[in-house]
Amino acid sequence: MESQQNTGNRFEDYSVSPVPEQKRRSTLNVSVTSCAWVISLSTIFTGGTLVNGLTFGETVIAALCGMLVLALYGFFQGWMGAKYGVSTTMLARQAFGRYGAKLFGVLLAITMGIGWFGYQISFFGLTIAEMFPGQWFATPQAAMLWGGILMILTALIGYRGLAALSMVAVPLVVLLSVWGLFEAVAYAGSWNALYSSEPAGESMTLFAGITIVVGNAALGAVVFPDVTRYGKTAARGAFGASIGYALGGLFCTIAGAAMALAAQVPDVGSTPNIPAAMSQIGLGFFAFLILVFAQWTTNDNNLYTGSLGLRNAIALSKAVLVGAMGVLGLLIALLGIEEQFVPFLNFLGTYVPPIAGIMIADHWIVSPAVRKQTYQFSNEAVYAKWNVAAIVSVILGGWIGSGLGFGITAINSTLLAFLIYIVLAFLFRTLNIPFETGTISGQHEK
Template sequence: MADTNWRRLLRRAVLGKEGLADPDWPVDHVPRSERRDLLSISAVLLGFVFFAGTMWSGAEVGAALGMRRTFTVMAVGYAILGVYVAMLCLIAARAGLTTVLLARYTFGSAGAKWADLLLGGTQVGWFGVTIPMVAGPTAAYLGVTDPTLIAAITALWGVLHLSSAYIGYEGMEKLSFVAVPVLFVVGVVSIWLAAGDVGGFDALSNVAGEPGTTMSFGAAVTVVVGTFVSGGTQAPNWARFAENSRVAFWAGLVAFLLGNGFLFVSGAVGGAVYDVTPAGDLYAVLAAQGLATVGLIALILNIWTTNDNSAYAFGVAGSEAFGYERKRPFVLAGGVVGIVLALLGASGLLIPWLNVLGTYVPPLGGVVIADFLVRWRLRVPRMDDVTFAVLRPVPVAAYVLGCLGAILTAGSVIPGVTAPTVFPGIPTLNGILVAIVAHLLGYYVLERSGIATTHVVAADATYTHE
């Protein structure tokens, strides 16, 4: 009897109480009664974008261009990133749907499975790549060198990162309400101390790039946009909880323009003033400033609030892929895979992983934006009132062309494999623009004329817009 009760409790912990929907609505529209205000949505999105890798990118650009030109690059890059993410957030709030469910409207019921694999699968990899970023400094701070103990610390952090995603939006919200103010204060203090160490803010703003380090303006903007554009494509997973589309738009803009920009500046400043490896590393910079304990706490919050978003993303992607109304089993399954990847040394793949994400994820977001503007005109029928086509060839073709545009701009996506550089400019931006233009042309030429397959909406459909 006791064994039966234990198994019942375990089943409820993993799957949720039978008969109750997942409180995060992973395969349905978020009802109006569950919507949140600007403070809540902004906190969760800011927690997501406060990521140590952004600081490394800031240090890289700052070292190549100097502080003054870095600010110009940021103005261009974060304007692109902010508007892109804000539009996706607006659409998500209108529909009340995750990115993978928006993809069902755009690509069809089978086409959405690619979005599940792309957005969910890559986030499992991201989860594994980033756990060591906090496990390593934790071990160093504690003086732990034994490989077995370091592996145990890595696994422990992986489990903790899963915990708030397992709880859902509410758990992530509470963590972000604590983490975001702390990270902001620590960032301001660090910049202030760095300015003092270099001779004041005037001296800091005049810091030139390192001799022999070169980077074109376009390449620098690519770094700014590419560091978090793939993550930004996942922003609808949380923006769908916004009480209206205006709240979602401004929360996305604040997080991905101002929040991400603030962290980028922190990295650029730290990289310019302190000789640490990797340049701009949050923990290493704060340790150099005599704040090692503060640095570790900040790093823990920094990685945790990003990685639980990754776990949440592959949880909701799994729910859509298998048509299951609870995300928790997929959070746990993806988390186990991610922890194993971390233990196998996946942390060395961070930069190649960012390149892959920056090529193949943004065109998907571009097609979704174009589709919801021209096909749906932001009037989203409820899923029950739509007979979804298995595949919509126009958006699928537009996505493929967008990826090709990014590849032919970058010249290389996979290490060791080269492609001709045909287009000038920024690979990520070109991928988005090519996808949008291709979809617009295909929609007006092929879908509206009835040549290409699309969905059928019931005559008495109910719409989700405010």
């Protein structure tokens, strides 16, 4: 039985059963942990990219608007995770059917647990090497190795490890943001001069800036339930995760923008040279700590979410899955072939955000109005094997959303999938055509 398997192994971390009430955490704990999810090198680099095409004031507005968009749909995802105490993939059993949820779990394992995990390890190694040239511990391969091991170990421990690490990493990045901001003010001469500073490169529209912010962190908001399942109540879990994620993304983006302005170092191609900017404004060893913790807190979450997804598809222990995916991602980085996966990962990234639209629509509209059932997650729960309407809606939402010439692809595809699924569900009910196939009982799940 699921509950027995989870309580009997400390590394299972309730991967296939609800988190017990006595194991739930405070709103602050959930908020800080979700904040650490978005604190990463890529978010810092996003700030440097924005300030290259926007004024500093416009960069702040773009970061604020983009993170509010993510917090909004992440709130609904997080509400469900905290209400039922289950992971994103386990929630998907109700919306997509049991086999559909397994497919979703495999997608998360490929995109986050292996693909982006390996890519971010490589990015981490190259960044540390640029920050500390000539040091034995900072060669790209060495940094990838010890950095990857740290990330694997934290993901292996589970939520407890993520939360503990977050309590260290979040204050560091907040301090970095404040430091970088004051250095930028000193460089510009005044707060007003900083706020209205001209872009360093080719200008972009504010909407384009918001698009960059959302695109950088859209996938993280989809899997909010992986954190909020530890929230004490639905409202507190969803609110804590949304606030933490929005503030973390805002602080990190502003830090990158401020440091890029203060240092005024040349970009590397089209990428802001944030490591050089950190050195230029005198962060020194403190910059090393920030780089390590910023990437550590994000990439262990990639592996953690990937392992939760795959655990719902394969009857192996979560510890084994974390180790296998972590080693595979690390090998991809060490072999230098991570770039070959990026187009495929971006393709999958177009079709993963719409899954949140389906899950939100199913919980609040389709399940009560069409199925006339409430969600259950236990050994007695009964799931459909497949939800055809949900799967078709994800494909259509992603396909149409990616082809639109306006808006933000992740948001477009999510909204389209939300609307298409509702229309299909009511249409099937009107025509008396079942859109779910077969059933499977929770007591047969392992």
